[in-house]
Amino acid sequence: MPTTDPRPDAPFYVVLNAGSGHAETELRCSTIRDVLREAGRRCELEVVHDAAQLGDVARRTAARAAADGAILVAAGGDGTLNSVAHEAVRQGCVFGVLPQGTFNYFGRTHGIPEDLGEAVRALVRGRVRPVQIGMVNERIFLVNASVGLYPRLLEEREHDKRQYGRSRVVAILSALKTALGRHRNLRIALELDGRVRHLRTPTLFVGNNRLQMEQVGMGPLEEALDGGRLAAIAPKPVGKLRMLGLLLRGALGRLGEADDVVAFAFKTMTVRAPLLSRRRKMKVATDGEVDKLAMPLRFQVIEDRLALLVPNAATDAVSDGAPPGGQSAAPARGSAASPA
Numbered sequence: 001m002p003t004t005d006p007r008p009d010a011p012f013y014v015v016l017n018a019g020s021g022h023a024e025t026e027l028r029c030s031t032i033r034d035v036l037r038e039a040g041r042r043c044e045l046e047v048v049h050d051a052a053q054l055g056d057v058a059r060r061t062a063a064r065a066a067a068d069g070a071i072l073v074a075a076g077g078d079g080t081l082n083s084v085a086h087e088a089v090r091q092g093c094v095f096g097v098l099p100q101g102t103f104n105y106f107g108r109t110h111g112i113p114e115d116l117g118e119a120v121r122a123l124v125r126g127r128v129r130p131v132q133i134g135m136v137n138e139r140i141f142l143v144n145a146s147v148g149l150y151p152r153l154l155e156e157r158e159h160d161k162r163q164y165g166r167s168r169v170v171a172i173l174s175a176l177k178t179a180l181g182r183h184r185n186l187r188i189a190l191e192l193d194g195r196v197r198h199l200r201t202p203t204l205f206v207g208n209n210r211l212q213m214e215q216v217g218m219g220p221l222e223e224a225l226d227g228g229r230l231a232a233i234a235p236k237p238v239g240k241l242r243m244l245g246l247l248l249r250g251a252l253g254r255l256g257e258a259d260d261v262v263a264f265a266f267k268t269m270t271v272r273a274p275l276l277s278r279r280r281k282m283k284v285a286t287d288g289e290v291d292k293l294a295m296p297l298r299f300q301v302i303e304d305r306l307a308l309l310v311p312n313a314a315t316d317a318v319s320d321g322a323p324p325g326g327q328s329a330a331p332a333r334g335s336a337a338s339p340a
Contacts (some may be wrong), residue, residue, distance in 0.1 A: 002307045006071055006094050011042035012123065013065040014098070015058050015084050017076035018049045028075065028100070028116060035120040044070075054083050062087035070310060073123065075116075076144050077101025081329040082287035086140050089133065089306055096123045096309040102171055106142045106287075109211040110310050122311040130304035134208040134230050137293050141208060142306075145299065147271065148186045152287035160254050162166035172251075180244060185237045191270040199262070201234040204271065206299055217253040224265030230301045232269065234262045271297040286294075 014032060018025040029045055036043040046061050048054050056076075065072040072091075074084035075098035088095035098119045099107030110131070113119045119239070134141045157171055164170050183202055190197050207213055208230055213222045221231035236244055238260050249255045256263070273279040273295055281292040 002092065002094050002120070002128060003021050006309075007069065009041070010094075011044065011068065011070045012036060012060050012073050013042060013068075013070045013098070014045045014073040014075055015054075015061050015080070016045060016047050016049065016098075017054060017080040017100075018047055019051075019076060019080075021102075031116050032075070032098070032120055035117055036124070037200075039121075039124045041124060054080065058084045058087045062091040062093055065093045066091040071096050071123070073098060075100055075259055075287065078104070078106055081106055082140065082142055082289060085142055085306060086135070089140060092307075094128055094307045094309055096126065098123070105209045105212050109209055110308060112311065125312050126309040127312055129310045131306050131308045132208065132225075132228060132303045133300055133306050134206065134299065135302055136206070136284055136286065136297055136299050139286050139291070139293065140302075141206075142288050143209045143212060144205060144207045145284060145286045146203060146205045147188075147282055147284055147297065148201065149183050150203045150205055151283045151290045152183065154285050154288055155290055173177040180240050180247075187273075189272045191272070192264075192266055199234060200237055201262070202237060203235065205233045207231040207233065208271075208301070215253060216250040216255040218256045218263060220256070221263060221265060227265075228301060228303050229265040229267055230299060232264050232266060236260045237260065266299070266301075268298070268300040271295075271299070 016025070016028060016032070025047065029047065031043060033043055042117050046057050048057050062072050064070070072084060072088045072093040073096040074081045077099075078101050080101075081097050081099075085095055097107050097112055098116060099112055099114050100116065104114055107114065107119070110129070113122055134145060136145045136239065139145075156177070161170055185200050186204065187198070187200050188204065190199055207221065210222050210225050213225065213231055216235065218231065221233075224231050233255075237242070238246070238257075242260060245262060246255065246258055249258050255261060273282075279295055281294055282297065283290055284293045284297065313314070
């Protein structure tokens with residue numbers, strides 16, 4: 001992983017997920033090119049119109065960036081950032097982001113502007129900061145990973161966004177509809193700290209983002225992320241009324257006060273199906289992208305593995321003692337230190 005800032009004339013190789021209309025995509029491309037041209041920096045822009053091609057385009061672009069000493073940049077939502085970051089880690093590239101998604105947790109956590117022009121200017125003036133990533137099996141995640149109800153919620157949300165448009169309001173209403181509908185509870189066995197514990201929950205959520213933990217009110221788990229751990233949240237099986245109560249607490253930033261939530265921090269955790277289960281694979285969501293991964297699932301934290309280009313001000317804040325915003329831990333109120 002690069003530990004020093006890129007050379008002043010390093011080119012930018014940008015992978016942009018179109019994701020929207022032709023006119024908006026063209027505007028984004030011209031904004032990126034114009035700002036970099038004004039800064040005297042070379043730019044190669046790869047536009048992905050088919051999401052199924054994103055991984056291949058990211059792989060090819062990362063290999064070229066590594067060979068040319070270029071900065072590999074992802075422009076899109078957290079799922080796009082995840083795919084390109086995966087290749088940046090594999091190839092040892094400096095990684096930059098241009099957040100263009102709905103919530104943009106990763107970019108906001110690291111002080112990267114949501115305005116596209118400002119984000120490109122921040123890249124030009126940026127400095128390298130090593131940040132931690134999470135892994136589940138061979139998949140990385142920058143923000144979160146989950147099994148159970150949450151992957152289903154994401155699939156339903158994408159369907160509703162295609163039908164009603166991409167906005168935070170649509171995302172929130174879609175989540176309410178899915179969470180309050182019918183669903184099965186997971187029965188899983190966790191290997192954690194040398195012990196095996198059994199857990200029954202509608203969803204197991206693993207976070208790697210301080211801002212997201214802060215917004216739902218899981219204060220002690222924010223500290224865990226700063227201490228080089230991942231944060232796990234698992235609601236207990238409850239009825240619709242109490243589930244609605246949990247959702248409202250999360251929206252108000254008070255989820256840590258709930259008695260119906262198990263929360264804990266860890267460095268490594270293995271998730272297995274219970275004995276006699278025929279489950280060989282499980283749906284796993286990583287930064288909003290859902291796929292089936294082979295059981296068992298092994299979650300782990302990888303510290304300082306991603307060389308992220310951040311705005312100078314964000315780097316200065318860290319050096320002055322402010323938290324790095326993404327990564328010891330005490331159990332959250334209303335939870336157990338381990339999912340017993």
